[in-house]
Amino acid sequence: MAERGAANAVFSGEGLLFLTDEQLRRGIEAMFFAYRGFTADPDKILQDYAYGRAHHRAIHFINRSPGTTVNNLLTILGVTKQSLNRVLRTLVQDGLVESRVGTHDKRERHLYLTEEGIALERELSDAQRARMRAAFRAAGPEAVAGFRTVLEAMMDPELRRQFRAGPGGET
């Protein structure tokens, strides 16, 4: 296919970046292949525990924000409560997650990782961080900054807000 000209070009101090359909297709495939690598290591570990990605996500965000409520988790994960509940139930039953009734508001359940939960979280995130660290080192600091900038720009506005707010910000 022919490259499109001015309509899809962005000028920078260093040169011209053509946002041709072909360039964008490369970006799309890069996301697809990279995400596979991104999840590969945790997925392998999870098999040994008979858990899936859904469990990993729950464990990750409970670890990030100990004491977070079910509702907070629902917002961040973007799944239905039935879906999350199924996962949460097995994690509580297996003793990886503790669910405490709220003190302020007794309707809420505050979620914490147990010692065992923390151990699995560490095993999973060690693997994932190792790959991320290797990629960041190989790519260099400026590439990492660009990586983050583009990823942020790709998020839905509401998710971007959540992301920027960080662990403390999910009221």
Add this chain to the structure above:
Amino acid sequence: MAERGAANAVFSGEGLLFLTDEQLRRGIEAMFFAYRGFTADPDKILQDYAYGRAHHRAIHFINRSPGTTVNNLLTILGVTKQSLNRVLRTLVQDGLVESRVGTHDKRERHLYLTEEGIALERELSDAQRARMRAAFRAAGPEAVAGFRTVLEAMMDPELRRQFRAGPGGET
């Protein structure tokens, strides 16, 4: 290029980038949230056709490499042939994909998009490219270069090879 500082730091001309666990966690979450945005638009369109992400992936890679075989697709998609076959069957039945018996090797099926398949591919990729284009424009050319560098570094080596080879290269 970067020098190593302390165990988790990388030095660059512009400053110190600490690869602390916290920084890496931010990178991990950025991938998670960005992938959600990345798939959001096509997912919405696919609902109208009662298709899923698996159909999108098949359509994408058949469009990228017309005449590719089922086996080629399997390698790229990283699923079992049974899983792919189910998706392919519905696409063929619905008249979006044509499957031609190989001339050279009659065991092989060569896959092509029909006119209708091309139309859906365009609708899906237009949506996905629009978001990618907006993100690339907002982030700027240097960020885009960094984005690609990090994503490549995150891929499994075999997938990275596939990615770099591009449409012509999946022998």
Add this chain to the structure above:
DNA sequence: TTGGAAAGTCAACAAGGCTGACATAAACTG
């Protein structure tokens, strides 16, 4: 020419999304 390998298909099962309906307890509101 025959046995194994490769490509593809069909069947059945599991994980993890989804919706809808409903229950309970706590908090809030008029």
Add this chain to the structure above:
DNA sequence: CAGTTTATGTCAGCCTTGTTGACTTTCCAA
């Protein structure tokens, strides 16, 4: 206080998409 809303949990059932196992057809090499 009565009625409503909110937070959570649960049951039932459906769909997509991953898996393994068994099978057919085709190709190729000993």
